[in-house]
Amino acid sequence: xxxxxxxxxxxxxxxxxxxxxxxxxxxxxxxxxxxxxxxxxxxxxxxxxxxxxxxxxxxxxxxxxxxxxxxxxxxxxxxxxxxxxxxxxxxxxxxxxxxxxxxxxxxxxxxxxxxxxxxxxxxxxxxxxxxxxxxxxxxxxxxxxxxxxxxxxxxxxxxxxxxxxxxxxxxxxxxxxxxxxxxxxxxxxxxxxxxxxxxxxxxxxxxxxxxxxxxxxx
Amino acid sequence: xxxxxxxxxxxxxxxxxxxxxxxxxxxxxxxxxxxxxxxxxxxxxxxxxxxxxxxxxxxxxxxxxxxxxxxxxxxxxxxxxxxxxxxxxxxxxxxxxxxxxxxxxxxxxxxxxxxxxxxxxxxxxxxxxxxxxxxxxxxxxxxxxxxxxxxxxxxxxxxxxxxxxxxxxxxxxxxxxxxxxxxxxxxxxxxxxxxxxxxxxxxxxxxxxxxxxxxxxxxxxxxxxxxxxxxxxxxxxxxxxxxxxxxxxxxxxxxxxxxxxxxxxxxxxxxxxxxxxxxxxxxxxxxxxxxxxxxxxxxxxxxxxxxxxxxxxxxxxxxxxxxxxxxxxxxxxxxxxxxxxxxxxxxxxxxxxxxxxxxxxxxxxxxxxxxxxxxxxxxxxxxxxxxxxxxxxxxxxxxxxxxxxxxxxxxxxxxxxxxxxxxxxxxxxxxxxxxxxxxxxxxxxxxxxxxxxxxxxxxxxxxxxxxxxxxxxxxx
Numbered sequence: 001x002x003x004x005x006x007x008x009x010x011x012x013x014x015x016x017x018x019x020x021x022x023x024x025x026x027x028x029x030x031x032x033x034x035x036x037x038x039x040x041x042x043x044x045x046x047x048x049x050x051x052x053x054x055x056x057x058x059x060x061x062x063x064x065x066x067x068x069x070x071x072x073x074x075x076x077x078x079x080x081x082x083x084x085x086x087x088x089x090x091x092x093x094x095x096x097x098x099x100x101x102x103x104x105x106x107x108x109x110x111x112x113x114x115x116x117x118x119x120x121x122x123x124x125x126x127x128x129x130x131x132x133x134x135x136x137x138x139x140x141x142x143x144x145x146x147x148x149x150x151x152x153x154x155x156x157x158x159x160x161x162x163x164x165x166x167x168x169x170x171x172x173x174x175x176x177x178x179x180x181x182x183x184x185x186x187x188x189x190x191x192x193x194x195x196x197x198x199x200x201x202x203x204x205x206x207x208x209x210x211x212x213x214x215x216x217x218x
Numbered sequence: 219x220x221x222x223x224x225x226x227x228x229x230x231x232x233x234x235x236x237x238x239x240x241x242x243x244x245x246x247x248x249x250x251x252x253x254x255x256x257x258x259x260x261x262x263x264x265x266x267x268x269x270x271x272x273x274x275x276x277x278x279x280x281x282x283x284x285x286x287x288x289x290x291x292x293x294x295x296x297x298x299x300x301x302x303x304x305x306x307x308x309x310x311x312x313x314x315x316x317x318x319x320x321x322x323x324x325x326x327x328x329x330x331x332x333x334x335x336x337x338x339x340x341x342x343x344x345x346x347x348x349x350x351x352x353x354x355x356x357x358x359x360x361x362x363x364x365x366x367x368x369x370x371x372x373x374x375x376x377x378x379x380x381x382x383x384x385x386x387x388x389x390x391x392x393x394x395x396x397x398x399x400x401x402x403x404x405x406x407x408x409x410x411x412x413x414x415x416x417x418x419x420x421x422x423x424x425x426x427x428x429x430x431x432x433x434x435x436x437x438x439x440x441x442x443x444x445x446x447x448x449x450x451x452x453x454x455x456x457x458x459x460x461x462x463x464x465x466x467x468x469x470x471x472x473x474x475x476x477x478x479x480x481x482x483x484x485x486x487x488x489x490x491x492x493x494x495x496x497x498x499x500x501x502x503x504x505x506x507x508x509x510x511x512x513x514x515x516x517x518x519x520x521x522x523x524x525x526x527x528x529x530x531x532x533x534x535x536x537x538x539x540x541x542x543x544x545x546x547x548x549x550x551x552x553x554x555x556x557x558x559x560x561x562x563x564x565x566x567x568x569x570x571x572x573x574x575x576x577x578x579x580x581x582x583x584x585x586x587x588x589x590x591x592x593x594x595x596x597x598x599x600x601x602x603x604x605x606x607x608x609x610x611x612x613x614x615x616x617x618x619x620x621x622x623x624x625x626x627x628x629x630x631x632x633x634x635x636x637x638x639x640x641x642x643x644x645x646x647x648x649x650x651x652x653x654x655x656x657x658x659x660x661x662x663x664x665x666x667x668x669x670x671x672x673x674x675x676x677x678x679x680x681x682x683x684x685x686x687x688x689x690x691x692x693x694x
Contacts, residue, residue, distance in 0.1 A: 004415070004428045013433065032372040162376030 036158065046152040047117045050103045059148040059184060066140055066147075066182050073140075077129040081116055084108045119153050120144060127218045136203045137175045138167070141184050148184035168210040172196030175203075235519040236332055237667075237674055246515075246667045250660050251410075251417055253510055257657075261509045264653060271649035278643020281636055282357065290360045292636045299619040299631035304358040306611040307641050309466055310494065311351035311648075312392065313487070313607065315399070316459055317495020318344030322402060323455035326448075332523055334670050335515040339506075339652075339661045340499050341403040346651040347498070348396050350644040355388065357640075384468035391465040395458050402451045408434050409444065409665045463491040470614065476557040477618035480545070486538030490607060493531035493577075496524050497603035504597045506656065515662055522590050528603065529584040535610075536578045553623060565630065566617045569609050576606025 038044055058064045067073060069082035084107040091101055107114045120143070122128045134140075141147065145156020157163055167174045175196045180186040189195060200207065209215065241249075252259070285292060295302040318340040325333035356362045368389045370379055379386045412434035415427035434440060467487035470478035500521065507516040546558030561570045580602045583589045590596065616631035655661065 004424055005433075010433070028371065032374075035374050158374070160374035160376070162374050165376035 036160075041155070041158040041160070043155050043158055046150075046154040047119050049117055049152065050114055052100060052152060055147045055150045055153055057151075066184075073130045074134055075131055077131070079130045084114060119155050120159065122159060126216050128216070134181050135178070136171075136205055137178050137181060137199055138171075139176050139181045139183070139186055141186070142167070142174050142176075146184065164216070165211065168215070169207075171205055171207060171210065172200050175199045175205075178203075235517055236335070237514065237670055238517050239514040241514060241671055242675075243668045243671055246671055247413060247664050249512070250515070250662050250664045250667065251414055253656070254414060254658060254660055255417055255419075255423075260657060263505065263509050264657065267649060268653045271646045271653060274643055274646020275650045276646075277639055278646055281639040281643055282353075285357060285636065285640070286362070290358065292634060293640075294631055294633040294637050296629070298622045298627050298629045299616045301615050301619060302631050303633050303637035303641055304354045305469075306608070306615050307644065308351050308354035308358075309487075309611045309615075310608050311347045311354070311644065312395075312466060313463060313491035313494045314498045314604075315344040315347035315351070315395070315495065316463060316488070316491035317499050318342070318347075319395075319399060319455050319459045320492055320495065321499070322406070323452045324459055326452045327456060331670065331673070332520055334666045335517075335662050336499065336503060336520060336524075337666075338403075338406065338663045339502065339655070340495075341399065341406070342655045342659075342661070343495075343498060343502060343652065344399050345396070345403060346648050346655075347495075348392065348399065349651065350648050352392060352396065353644060353647075354640075355392075384465065384472045387465045388469060391462045395462045398451065398454050398458055402448075402455055404430075405444070405447055405451060406663060407659065408432055409436065410660045410663060412436065413664055414660065459492075460488055463487045470618075475618050476551070476553040477542070477561075477614065480542065482538050482541050486535060486541075489531045489534035489538070490610060493528060493535055494604060494607035496528045496531070497600040497607070500524055500528070500596055500600035501604065502652065504593055504600075506661070510656075510661075512662065515667060518591060518593070521593065521596055522587075525584045525590045525596055525599075528600070529581060532577060532581045532584075532603065539574065539578065556621070557618065560621055561613060561617055564617070564621070566613065566620075570613050570617070573606055573609040573613055576602045576609060580606075 034040055059066075066079075069086055070079040071082070073079040084104060087101075087104050088108050091104060095101055103114055106112075133143075143157055147153065147156075172193050173196060176186055176188065177199065290304075293302060293304065295304070318337075321333050321340045322337045322344075325337075356365055359365055359368075367373075367377075368379060368386065379389075408431055411427045412431040415424055415431050418424045418427055464484035464487065467483040471480055471483040473479060503516050503524075504521070507513050543558050546554045549555070561567070581599055583595065584599060620631050621628055
């Protein structure tokens with residue numbers, strides 16, 4: 001009787017055994033790598049905006065404070081985007097004919113807000129409040145990165161739950177004095193963990209509560 | 219099999235009844251392989267049961283579709299009874315699987331020859347019962363599409379499963395059980411798949427069986443490796459018989475609810491699992507051996523011994539009931555005492571008394587050798603035991619939950635139509651898979667039966683084909 005399988009079947013059998021063990025491992029590693037890659041997180045990828053607004057120019061060169069535009073950061077859950085009036089406070093005087101600012105002028109005339117593309121966001125099932133973070137000594141740049149150096153704003157951190165938990169588990173490594181919260185140039189001292197522990201105590205942060213599910217998922 | 223005993227060893231008197239009729243290697247092979255190879259020879263009941271099972275399976279698909287669309291709110295579960303049919307049926311199904319593992323692993327290590335003709339389909343039963351069981355906790359999570367969160371994998375949530383929870387132990391226990399059972403079943407199938415490959419006339423069948431046979435040629439080296447692998451898998455499976463249902467019982471015993479927080483739970487659950495499992499083996503074996511004319515291989519002796527195991531494990535289970543009642547009184551704890559009273563006289567009391575009749579009273583007929591020899595009685599008792607074990611899970615789960623510590627939180631658990639649809643649907647899935655298995659794979663281990671022929675009849679039996687294995691290999 002003729003052989004049922006050609007000689008190459010032996011190779012196929014060996015290869016499929018090897019792949020059967022390797023592929024699941026590779027798939028697992030690839031999955032965990034892709035979920036952390038900028039492809040998924042969008043970290044470091046500048047987002048197109050209707051107006052090419054430069055934080056670098058406005059903050060670093062001109063010295064505007066974060067709260068000049070993001071006014072509700074100390075008061076509510078959202079830091080807030082400025083109304084067109086805020087832009088026009090200056091731009092009715094300078095760069096009045098700049099073609100780049102045409103959408104701003106149009107918005108001012110029609111009353112239609114500028115549709116900025118959101119760079120940093122948390123999912124709907126996450127309860128997040130800017131005011132409590134700012135009031136307990138978490139600086140803007142801790143989550144948003146060096147915004148004062150960004151020509152076009154990009155996401156600096158992955159905003160994964162694991163990333164949130166780094167700080168919720170050990171806030172002493174990320175906390176800074178309250179008066180430095182809005183300072184983009186602040187750098188942590190060498191003994192920042194030691195200082196951080198004192199600040200955590202001083203600000204009354206109960207670390208054991210920070211990882212309760214209901215702190216963020218209400 | 220050669221690791222059981224040498225051919226020359228005398229066999230016990232009872233062992234002679236394990237094979238009836240003038241069988242030699244050839245007739246054994248013809249009869250068992252014939253069920254698979256002669257696809258036109260399937261009896262009418264096969265089609266009837268298969269069609270019914272297929273219908274129920276489709277009902278289950280509809281139920282699950284609606285469940286995924288609407289969520290677990292379509293079930294009867296709510297506060298205070300958050301666990302209902304989903305957990306009852308999970309525990310029931312996973313228990314049924316245990317007989318297969320006991321037969322294939324523990325009876326193998328104890329060198330019980332009578333396991334030979336029932337181990338293959340008991341193992342298949344294990345696999346399909348675990349498949350049915352696995353559906354329930356998966357759907358119970360409410361979001362089965364993120365069920366992989368149950369496993370510790372390098373995730374971006376910075377979260378690890380809660381290793382202190384018995385529910386996560388369940389995930390590992392059941393997935394290990396499924397993997398080892400599937401491996402054990404498949405490894406045992408390899409030599410038989412080679413037989414089918416060599417005998418099949420259909421080209422597609424030859425290729426499919428050939429792939430499954432993994433190039434088996436029956437050389438002495440193949441057999442030696444096979445024996446070692448099979449014995450190792452038996453060793454791996456043996457602790458699983460005890461551990462899986464112990465861990466399932468921890469889901470309850472580790473909590474602090476009256477009726478759940480009991481040290482007797484692990485052994486009592488394991489005994490109950492084997493009890494329910496043997497009932498299911500009998501429920502399947504009795505009709506199937508009649509439809510396919512396999513009474514020579516699955517003899518009345520086999521049924522008798524299975525009935526004895528059922529009787530023994532049933533008595534352990536009844537001991538568990540008695541201890542629960544005793545400690546309800548002896549603990550002096552008002553909640554424990556009330557639970558026992560509530561079981562006996564509360565709203566679910568008819569189910570409790572039904573449980574005692576099904577699991578405690580009816581199986582006592584098996585003490586009588588005359589009744590054990592009656593196939594209809596055995597079949598009826600095995601059905602009653604299956605019902606009884608299901609009632610036991612009902613009594614344990616919602617009856618403990620529906621009376622909370624605070625009377626203001628008391629409620630009732632009533633399963634909905636969707637609960638029943640899901641339960642009956644998994645019965646459909648089980649019989650659907652079982653009957654596919656019967657039709658397309660050898661339901662009795664062919665080569666182990668040949669080995670049994672050798673050991674029962676010695677070399678005198680005239681074989682029409684040479685024996686494909688060495689009987690001198692004695693591993694470990």
